[in-house]
Amino acid sequence: MNIRFTEEQEMMRKMVRDFAQAEIEPFVERMEKGEFPRDILRKMGSLGLMGIPVPEQYGGAGMDFTSYIIAIHELSKVSATVGVILSVHTSVGTNPILYFGTEEQKNKYIPKLASGEYLGAFCLTEPGSGSDAGSLKTKAVKKDGTYILNGSKVFITNGGEADTYIVFASTNAEAGLKGISAFIVEKNTKGLVIGKDEHKMGLYGSRTVQLSFEDAEVPAENLLGEEGEGFKIAMANLDVGRIGIAAQSLGIAQAALEKSVEYAKERVQFGRPISSQQGIGFKLADMATAVEASELLTYRAAFMRENGMACGKEASMAKLFASKTAMETATEAIQVFGGYGYTKDYPVERYFRDAKVCEIYEGTSEIQRIVISKHLTKG
Ligand code: CAA
DSSP: OOOOOOHHHHHHHHHHHHHHHIIIGHHHHHHHOOOOHHHHHHHHHHGGGTTTOOOGGGEEEEEEEEHHHHHHHHHHHHHHHHHHHHIIIIIIIHHHHOOOOOHHHHHHHHHHHHSSOOEEEEEEBTTTTTTSGGGGEEEEEETTTTEEEEEEEEETTTTTOEEEEEEEEEEEEGGGGEEEEEEEETTTTTTEEEEOOOOOOOOOTTEEEEEEEEEEEEGGGGGSSSOOOOHHHHHHHHHHHHHHHHHEEEEEEEHHHHHHHHHHOOOTTTTTEEEHHHHHHHHHHHHHHHHHHHHHHHHHHHHHHHTTOOOOOHHHHHHHHHHHHHHHHHHHHHHGGGGGGGGGTHHHHHHHHHHHHGGTTTTOOHHHHHHHHHHOOOO
């Protein structure tokens, strides 16, 4: 791709690529058996990867947003599991505090999140409230110096492993969307109950849990932003989060393409490599074109974000297109590998299982289309 990255960004790419090859690749099999990559996250913390776009003042690496997207992209080529853990931790686990927190909240939580001592999670979705995020039912009632939270959340990435949860609850049911508030909830909060682990199609090393609040007492000073600002906080951070999921999708798609090209050059049928046969050659050409288009959309959204431009539409476009590309490229990769692609001897079946959720979490593809069309028609 003819995007010119800075020297620092290229150094980040090389560092993450080397780290992923040396430290993550050998651990993929264990994650495939369901092991959470604790040690890997610890090492990522010591390299500054758990707080890439966080200012140095709060213990982060103080790097630009594009470097962060480069990291998710490179990590996800080797492990989409590690990619999503980092994306959720940073985009929707840490950034809400950075963008909307008080100075006290920032000083208390961000250095721990940025160093990797803490892991972050984001609790918006509920059993009855997925795409219609504003219809959430979890309630927060203010009593003396605390908010008492009651309700259930589902599909919480990093749940059960996280130290802080950004939780959305209604403080005023009559006000609808404008009655939703955001809270920072610590893992040891009495009444925060970690429930069932979901048995997912893919991303086996990442934990996804149900959790509930049973008269959970959250100190009033852990209200994030103002009462009633929660929905906007969720939406604004999802805009950023969606660029991360686009980068994760891009990583999966690129890995599927690279493995397919490699295999097609080696695999001989009818007396010549299958790469030189048009049925496969055309497939590879279509896969590569979609991967590069995803790359352009993803890095355009990152560039806009980094330069303070509104990028909700572009983030949704990047996520929509890159996640579709991940799914299609992984599907075609299995076709290129034929029967071998359907076995666990090659990674392409893992890419296929990992890719699907990119079209679902942080807003389904249908929601991305709603966001894009609203931008096209507003005003
Ligand atoms: N930034 C700031 N404010 C925003 C915003 C944004 N991107 N998008 C909307 N808002 C504001 C609007 O301006 C509006 O406020 P005003 O009335 O003051 O103008 C308010 O929010 C309501 O906006 P809408 O009318 O557009 O709201 P809606 O109810 O129609 O919903 C939606 C919009 C886009 C469909 C939204 O509900 C949505 O994004 N749903 C998907 C939820 C989602 O992505 N969930 C993912 C869960 S998290 C996850 O998956 C993480 C993980 O663990 C991997």
